[in-house]
Structures are given as structure tokens and as C-alpha cells.
Amino acid sequence: MPRHDSSRTSLRLDRLGFVWPDGRRIFDELTATLTGTVGLVGPNGTGKSVLLKLAASRLAPTEGSLRAPAGVAYLPQETTLRTNDTVADLLGVSSQLSALRGVLGGDLDGGALTRALEAVGDEWDLEERSVALLAEYGLPVDGPGFLTRRVGTLSGGEAMIVALAGVERAGAALTLCDEPTNNLDSVARGRFYTAVERWNAGREDRTLMVASHDVELLRRVDTIAELRPVGVRSMLADRADLRTFSASGTDDAWEVYQQGLAAEREGAERRVREAESSLATERRQRIEADIKLARSARSGRAAADSMPKILANARRNQAEATAGRTRTMRAGREGAARADLDAAREELPADTAISIDLPDTLVPAGRTVLDVPLDDVPLPRGATVEQSPVAGARLHLRGPERVRVTGRNGAGKSTLLAYVAGTAVVPVGWLRQRLGAGEGWEGLRDDASVLDNVRAVLPGSTDAEIRAKLARFHFRGGRVDEPAGQLSGGERFRVALARILLADPAPQLMLLDEPTNNLDLDSVDQLVSALEGYGGALLLVTHDEEFARRITPECEWHVG
Template sequence: MPSTAVVCRDLSFSWPDGTVVLDGLDLALDGGRTGLVGANGSGKSTLLRLIAGELTPAGGEISVAGGVGYLPQTVTLDTGASVADLLGISERLAAIAAVEAGDASAENLAVVDDDWLVEERARAVLDRLGLPVGLDRSVGTLSGGEAVLAALAGLLVDPPEITLLDEPTNNLDEPARERLHAAVDNWPGTLVVVSHDRELLEHVDRIVELRAGAARTFTGTFRDYTAALEAEQEAARRMLRVAEADLAREKRQRAAAEIALARRKRYADKAFANKRMPKVVMNLRRAEAQVSAGKYRNLHDARLDEARAALAEAEAAVRDDDRIRIDLPATAVPAGRIVADLAGFTVRGPERIGVVGRNGAGKTTLLRAIHAAAAVPVGYLPQRLDVLDDDRSVLDNVRAAAPTATPQHVRAQLARFLVRGADVDRPAGTLSGGERFRVCLARLLLADPAPQLLLLDEPTNNLDLDSVAQLVAALSGYRGALVVATHDRHLLADIGVDRVHRVERP
């Protein structure tokens, strides 16, 4: 069993505005490969930044067994730098070149530090990741996916003892994802990866879940984690049914006890009124009866309180069913009706089409062309969720797409997208990633006129697994034609595509 690589003790962190992210977190991460999962806002990315030293804890401590390398979710690049700069080897390459040219100074030799094969090692890593680019190539000429692969290569050329990856498969096409999966299988040292990519999470040794401010470790891959969770939840639901039945029984028994006590009291009052016994005796028995009734009530009240506590505990163990349930009859399209017709590509209602292909092959271009050629109302969700006005409220953003809908109607519909109460009046700019996604989806699906063709461009990028499940649930109520460009094969299976169209580079 690998030794412990990272230990967090009583770890706390809050943002400057007072928002608490972590509060007293205890966590131990063993060596090997760990997948870190949790809902948006649970603190996954913040935890990686704390371990990497980019953020300072408000309380507690972090211990790491070695150097830490970190690849953030969004890679910020110096477009004027070279690939060698990105890999962190340009200074060594320059020193080696100087020594080979005859300048064997102590300074150059110290920079080389006997790492004479760094160029060969770097090229081998780039080739393994499917990125056979020149080391002197400008970073500004790389695509988003190529830049991520190059940054990953830098962590493999000089691997630290501990590597942290935050959503590394974002912007990677299918072949690049497969190469990353292979690299993870053989990753040196300790690897901690935050990801919504279920395929990537099948290549880890354990899953750590952040939920409700605590961390739980599940041995095995993501499939093992979901199986263990489902078994646990089935047991929790069973215990909830038992607790509900116990509470109902205790309530019935409490009511029956009150009826019995009332009957005894009526009998005692009648006996007192008829003076069947000496007054002293009757007063004594009345006092005894009152004491006995109090004990009887206390006994049943205690049992009722125990049943209520057991029910509360059982309810806490059952996870909320945060699923979007919505029916969208206005989006329906008659079977076979052509909703968009391009040269060599026709979309008919209500078919579901998956668009796949390598980065740069033209998937987004195809979606835009379908949009332009559509013969029905279209809803389009771009890769960046920039369709909202951050200064306007959630309600106003959704009503902008459905101006004839009343505020009450929109509020009721937003509740079906799990946006309720005061959240409806919040400015869109204050929403979390998951909340923003649900509002964008609501704005799209609740539009007037209703979209009979839905175009989604990499909809699961930057979404946690709960949000992906919510997307699938929302699309189950959509009745129009659907075209989804994605690298996520699980998503295509979950939404039930009728056919897959592969876009090849020209």
C-alpha cells in the first residue's frame, strides 16, 4: 500500500468576501492515483490550490511528502514563449548548447546538472502524448488542447513527487484523451486529479469525495465508487422507510395512550362525584393517577422523540434527488420533418445526433452552419456559458428569452431547474458554476418560441458529475431535434443519440 503523500489537518479556507469553502477538513491522500470528485462549490479546485501552495489556509495545516506540481483548470500561457519554456527546460538546453560549443564554464555545468539527455526525454514525452512539435515552436501557435498536453508534458519531463491535475481533459479531443489515460496509467509518483471525465476516473486507484465539508475515500475506480454509493443509498432508503414506519407507529401508540388516560380520568371523575369512597382515599388515588399518567405520557413522548431522531438521522443519510424534471411539449417536432438541411448533412425531428471529431476538425463550425440553415426555432448553447447578463437577475435573464411569460410562471419553471426562492432574484454574476449552467439551460429550454432544434457545443466542459446528470435529466424532457458536439462518449450514451457524425479535418 502506498505511503501517505498529503495530509490535511483541520484545514479551513474562506474567500475575502467571507464565503467559507473548507471548514475543519481532515484528509489523507495516499500515493498512487486518486480521483477527487464532488459537487460544484465543494472545494475541489480550492483544495488543489491549497496543496500546491497557491493559496494560504485560514486555519489548520497541510503536510506534503515531496515536491508538488500543479496543472490548473485554465492554463494561462505566455504566447511569446517557446514549447521548451513551457516545459521548463529552455535554460538547460541553452547551457548544453553552450557547453557543446566549447563554453564549459562552472555556471553552465551547474545549470545542466548532468541532465544531458533532457532534450531527448522531452521529445519522447511529447511524442507519447501525441504532440510531436518542435521545442522552439511558439506557444501562441498551439491550440487549446495542444497547450494542455504541452503543460502536462512539462510535469512528466521532470516529474515531481506529487502531481495535481484540475480537469485535465477539458479541451482535449478523443485521441488526446486516450493518450492522457495511458499516461495516467503509468504516472510516476503520486497523482491527484479533479475530473468529471468518467473514463479518466476509471484509471485511478481510489476516489475521494468532498461532500458537506468532509472527505470520504472509496477504494477502486469511479465505477466501484458509484456501485458502493448506490448500495449505501439503497440501505439508507430502506432505513428511512423503517424509521418512517416506526414514527407512525409511535404516533398511533401515543394517541391510543391519550385515549386510555382520558377514559380513566372520566371513570375517576365519576367515582369522585358519586362519593363511592372516602374523600381522603379518592384524593390520594387521584394524585397517584396523575403521577402515573405523567409517567405514561413521558414514556410515550420519549419513544416518540427517539423515533423522530431516528427519522432525522435516516433522512440525513439519504442524498437529495437533485434531478431536473421538466416536460417540454412545445419543443416537439413531427417525426421525419426536416429542421435543417446542409449539403451532405440533414437534421430531422426528433432525432438526436452526436458530433465527434478531433480538435480543430470543425465541429463548432458545423453547429453554426446548422444554426444558420435551421427552418425551426433554435436554441444554441456555446462552449462558454456567456449567454447571461451578469448584472441582471436570474429571473430577468430567463424572461428576456420568454418575454410573454409572467414572473410567476418563470419562477415555477425555474424551480424545476432547481433554482428556487431568493436565488431567482440574484444577479447572474454571483452564481456558482453549477447554478449558472442550470440557469443557461433554463433560459434555453424555456424560451418563447420554444426551440425545436437544440445545438450544444461541448456541454459537459467544466461541469461536475452532478451537473452532467442534471443535463441528461433535462434533455429527457426535450422533444425536438438535438445535435451535440462532444468528446464525452458517456454523455452520448446517456442522452440516447440516434446516430454519430464524425467531422474530419479538411
């Protein structure tokens, strides 16, 4: 297990390795010292959650060592599933509040009173400060009674807010958060961003590491730590390496990281060009040598006609031996150049963008997609929909408009999308919200192949036609026949996206409900690139400001 060192707050990895009991290796030989505020990034499946669990002593290293501070606070992705806990439990103040109430109630004496007083310490205003902290995060706190509510009565975002507040309150030497801003609304995200910015303000005794794809959050950390599969073209590599990028000068760590990726691609492309040039040179020289040998052989045969047979045979044998050595040498050099080119191409970052034309999704500018009275929308009590820049008594959507739906957690955004899905007058594609990393995409069968999953929404297409379309989603050859359940998370997402965008009839209204939750950065890029070929109307619910900026909505509906 990790060895705790109370004199340091950094997380130190020394040739760290981890292998699951089934023999699947996640990573090995990880060596790094992580301190300050650290953003942990990398494709899904590379071991970000595993690394956090190792640091939190939830898992034990199988190789090397990990040294963490004595005080560790850990916020896993599964936090919102603790439905039977109270808000006080999730906030981490349950036992202290119980002790405080026992002391104030006058029901304790002797040893019980002594233990309760020790638990309370100097925090006699714990209840009031807990309520105030939750209110700062924007929760609808209605007094101390909120602390006794069950987590199951909160939305996923509200439960995560409580957990985040508990992490901030704990002030541990090392805090570990796994995708902390998933399901948070803009107010709660802003509160957490502020907490990150001031995490080490004026002190050097705390470290925060967050595994996240939230670019706005990653712009606020001191260091980006990337877990990247060895052999960067393969997202299914059997182990990952760890690289770090720290803020420098006026550039934040995220910018330095992006510059590093750009330099890596440029260098890899340069090595491919150089290897291609070397191979072309070796091929040309081999051809020139073959031509020279052929000419020499022809001259030799002509000369042999005028000399004794025994001498002619000796010269012919000598020429053939020389030619054989020359061909072997040239073939070896050309083979080495080809191997160098293959190695250079293997190190070239894969182009994972999804470029696809979707002409059947096009909606003419004047066509009505949705037109219903606002009073018919079944929102929570007191909630309304405000349309900007257009206002009126009807909820309407025309042509290929892109609309962002905003509002606090629990305001009714998902309810609105469900209503729109049932009342729109065009075919609808719905990418529903995934609240947990283990949840599947609706309609995706893990026991069926990629081809069969997409064939289900394209009953009139031939297998050859479907394979051609799947190639645009980076499924080629034998990968098309693999069961969806054996794919990586990012690949399963691409199958789900293909099922929606390639469906017959084609979707002319797309509903995206927090689509970037639990997606890695590569998958977010693929979603953005795929939507560039989409010509229909779009309703987007997201608290991911960077993703919203890239989708470029023209107007906004606010639910609240």
C-alpha cells in the same frame, strides 16, 4: 507551508483545514494518506482546486498540516491562459534548450559555458525528444520550430496537451493536475489515459492526483478520493469531508466508489424507513394513550357522583396529574422520533435529477431541421465534414436526430456549430463551450435573480408559471429570488440550462459544445436527465466518451 519529505512520495494530510480570509471555511479535520494514482472528485465548490493548491504550496493551510514530497509538479486549470509563454516554456524545457543552443553555437566560454553544460547535463538530444513527445500526443508538430510558438497561437486543447506532456516529462515524485482532460480531443485523452495507466508501472516512487469529472480517466486510477459537503443534502454546506475508495479484487476504484454511493443511499433510505416506522408507532401509542385517558376520565367523573366531594376532588387531581405525566412522556417520545426522522432525512442523498416534459421541443421524424450544401460550410482550409452513416454533398438533419460531431482540436467543430446556429430552420438552443472555470454562461446575469433570468426568455408567462417550471430544476421558495451570482457553480449551470430548455419559442435544435467541461459529476447527471425530456434534434461536440454514451447519438459527423 507543506513540509517536504524526500523519503516518501505520498501526500499526507493530518487534520488539515483551510479558511479563506473572509472567514469562509472550505474544509477542516481532513486526515488521509494519498499515494499511487488518485482521482479527486466532488461537487464544484467543495475545495478540490484548493486542496491541490495546498499540496503545490500555492496556498498555506490555516489548520493542521500537509506533508508532500520534495518534487512537486502542478498543472492548474489556468494553464491555457499563459498565452505569452512559448511551447518550450509550457513543456518545461525552455532554459535547458537555451543553454543547449548556447553550447552548440560556440558563443559561451568560462563560467557561462560551465553553467550551460550543467543545465544541459546528458540531454543533448533534448530538442528531438521534446518534439517526439509532443508528436506522440498527436500535436501537429512541424519540427523544432514548434517549440518557439506562443501558447496564444494554440487552441485551448493543444495548450493543455503541451502542459500534460511537460508534466509527464518532469516525472516528479508528486504530480497534481486540475481537470487535465478538459478541452482535449480523443487522441490526446487516450495518450494521457495511457500515461496514467503506466504511471507507477514497475516503480513505487511517484504519486499522481487528478481532480476530474472524466469517468474514463477515473476508471484508471487506484484510488477515488471524494470531497463531499457535510450534510450531504446540502451542496452549500460550509465544509467538506474527505473519503477514499480503493480498487478491490476485480473492481476498479471507480466501481468501488459507485458501490459505496449505492450502499450509502440504501442505508440512508433504510434509516428513513425505520425512523418513519418508529414515528408512526409512537404516534399510534400516543393516540391509544389519549383514548385510554379519556375513557378513564369519563369513568372517573361517573364514579365521582357517588362519593364525597373532597374524595372526588382528590381522585380527580391525582388522575389529571397522571394523565399529564403520560401525555408529556408520549409527546416527548413522539418528538424524539420525529427528530430522528428529520436527521435521517437530512442524511439521505438528495435526488438532483431534472425530470421535465418539453412537448414544444418535439420535431416530427420527417421534418427538415438543416439542409445546406457542404461547400457552404466555412471550415478551416482543407477541412471537410463526413457524415456517417449517410454521405452526400449536403449537410442535412431531419427530425429528432441526435448527432455527435467528432474531430481533432482546431479542426473546426465549434465553427460548424456556429454556422448551423445561423442556418437552421427551427429555433436553436446553444450551450456554448466554457474554456475556463471562471467564465459565465452566455446571457446569464449574475446581478439578477433566478426568476428574472428565466423570465427574460419567457416574457409571456406569469411568475407563478415560471416558479412552477423552476421547481423542476430544483429551485423552490426563496431560492428563486436569490441573485444568480450568489449560487454555486452547479446551481448557476441549472439556471443556464433552464433558460435554454424553457425558452419561448422552445428550442427544436440543441447545440452542445463540450458541455461537460468544468461540470462536476452531479451537474453532468442533471444535464443527462434534463435531455431525457427533450424531443428535438441535437448536435453534440464532446470528447467525453462516457457522456456521449449516455446521450446515445444515432449518427456522426466527422470534421477533419
